[in-house]
Amino acid sequence: MKSILPILTVVAAIIVLWYGAAVWLNSKWVYDQAARAGVEVSFSEVVKQTMNQERPKLPAPHQVAAELWKTTVEKKITSKRSLIFHSWITLSATLLGFAIGTGLGILLAVGIVHNRAMDMSVMPWAIASQTIPIIAIAPMIIVVLNSVGIQGLLPKAIISAYLSFFPVVVGMVKGLRSPGMMELDQMKTWNASPAQTFWKLRLPASMPYLFASLKVGIAASLVGAIVGELPTGAIRGLGARLLSGSYYGQTVQIWAALLAAAILAAGLVGIVGLIQRITLRRMGMAQ
């Protein structure tokens, strides 16, 4: 708990820097307006005007907070202008994709650990795939699935699944292999079958690794869902809010969507972290 004060200091410093940057970046517009009107503006006047522009270069924190409040609390959640509505679109794709990707990833990892041929042929590709920007295929998946009549949630979920799949495979393989020779020998002396070894030793031992990759995976899923919303044009979801904001120069809207995405990501990672802590504690593995 002794970290609270330093963290608050850093957060406060970030907000102060943000305000400073807002004044600095937005003042040009104020000076231009003043020059056009032929009036002199004092510095305090400039500062005041940089705080409340309609399309600032960098909206001040309170503007973003106000926009967030306006688009979440004051709008009905069925409204197209509600950020909760858009967040839900993105969140549902993220969660569906994450579930698919994690499920398949765990299955493949189990296969890899138990089948030598699979291990040797698939594993190098799974590792190599982490070095390439697979998100580049997102627009293609969306458009191709769209052309065969699949729209909406599923294409985005496939991208999310794809992005969370490989971290889970790699982490889970590492985890299932984490029991040492000694533990495996112990299972052998008990005459345990491969299935028993799997359920009673390998799977429990893999949990810390699994949760570490789940945290990476869910963050990647969210990025996948957001990027998956870009190519269909600005229709629905947080990615669409970002895109339409950038089309129409609505900077406040972009920042609000960005902050909503950040809150969503933090929430998702936080939930996974919480499940991790509870699970590991009940398993007696908490550090």
Add this chain to the structure above:
Amino acid sequence: MSWLLFAMLFWVVALWVNIRLANSSLSETRAVKLAVPVIFGVTVLVVWEGVVRGLEVPPVILPPPSAIAVKFATSLPILWEDFVQTFIKGTLTGYILGCGSAVAVAIAIDRSDFLQRGLLPVGNFIAALPIIGTAPIMVMWFGFDWQSKAAVVVAMVFFPMLVNTVQGLAASEAMQRDLMKTYSASYWQTLLKLRLPAAMPFIFNGLKISTTLALIGAIVAEFFGSPIRGMGFRISTEVGRLALDMVWAEIAVAAIAGSVFYGAVALIEKGVTFWHPSQRG
């Protein structure tokens, strides 16, 4: 039909060869370890080609690998131009700026325990956020050209790099630091001769994570606006024209660039951290 049969046959044979190889006494040799994944990769390509031709899948849904290879070979100048725009200008510039400044900041806050305790959790937190979303903002601030892509890359790699470097600087052992003290080494001498070298495995870990992040950042940022070149731009426009062979060629370039970039950093790591247990193998 014959294409489908051929693909199936090839698949069965390749599967049989791989199982035999993996379970043979040779399976620990280098050649087999290399051959098995290569056979698997070739099989995927052959089955892909066979299924696409056999079922006559229209090229606007999935082009066969041969068509992609032809497109790749015939549009090398365009691919090169995109590569220079996205990778050399956008990704590399941002990568160097972002990683360099993160290491500099990590060293700057190294002496303040207070700042470290504040910045580490915040940095860890920010590293998990979808920073890619800042792309439209950067495009607005820095224009359509590569500068905005470099800025996105800087934002993407900064925090993972910062967190890794700070952890690395704390990695030297108390005994080693005490030894430096008995030599009456100054702060900077300790930093340069003990703590930075000891931090290298962590720093390279950050550098390796950042290679992928950097390329992702540069490509996705181009979806938000770009001059008429660049890998992300090409992918999004060619998808719009349903020229999927070009999209796949561009993806191949991205994959090659990504793995070579990662491989290069890993190679440098091998040279720098030759003393670390993970490198002595």
